[in-house]
Amino acid sequence: xxxxxxxxxxxxxxxxxxxxxxxxxxxxxxxxxxxxxxxxxxxxxxxxxxxxxxxxxxxxxxxxxxxxxxxxxxxxxxxxxxxxxxxxxxxxxxxxxxxxxx
Numbered sequence: 001x002x003x004x005x006x007x008x009x010x011x012x013x014x015x016x017x018x019x020x021x022x023x024x025x026x027x028x029x030x031x032x033x034x035x036x037x038x039x040x041x042x043x044x045x046x047x048x049x050x051x052x053x054x055x056x057x058x059x060x061x062x063x064x065x066x067x068x069x070x071x072x073x074x075x076x077x078x079x080x081x082x083x084x085x086x087x088x089x090x091x092x093x094x095x096x097x098x099x100x101x102x
Contacts, residue, residue, distance in 0.1 A: 016067045019049030023061040025085035038079050
């Protein structure tokens with residue numbers, strides 16, 4: 001049961017510009033140089049809500065507005081960067097809510 005993640009269903013609100021900690025599942029053996037290039041392009045296009053990248057073994061998480069998900073997937077596809085899922089991990093969502101409430 002170590003590899004279980006709860007996923008938050010995103011309820012679309014009137015304000016789609018609200019940022020969420022969105023996780024992208026990627027290959028385990030991904031190219032780190034290519035990942036840096038992709039992150040830099042995402043940053044240059046001002047698609048991030050915060051200039052933070054959390055990189056895992058087979059995923060990365062960035063805070064973005066929901067409207068930017070298609071733009072980021074387009075960048076990933078252009079770089080031929082394999083990804084297998086896009087979601088909000090519930091733990092990350094709860095952490096985001098705690099920070100907002102402070």
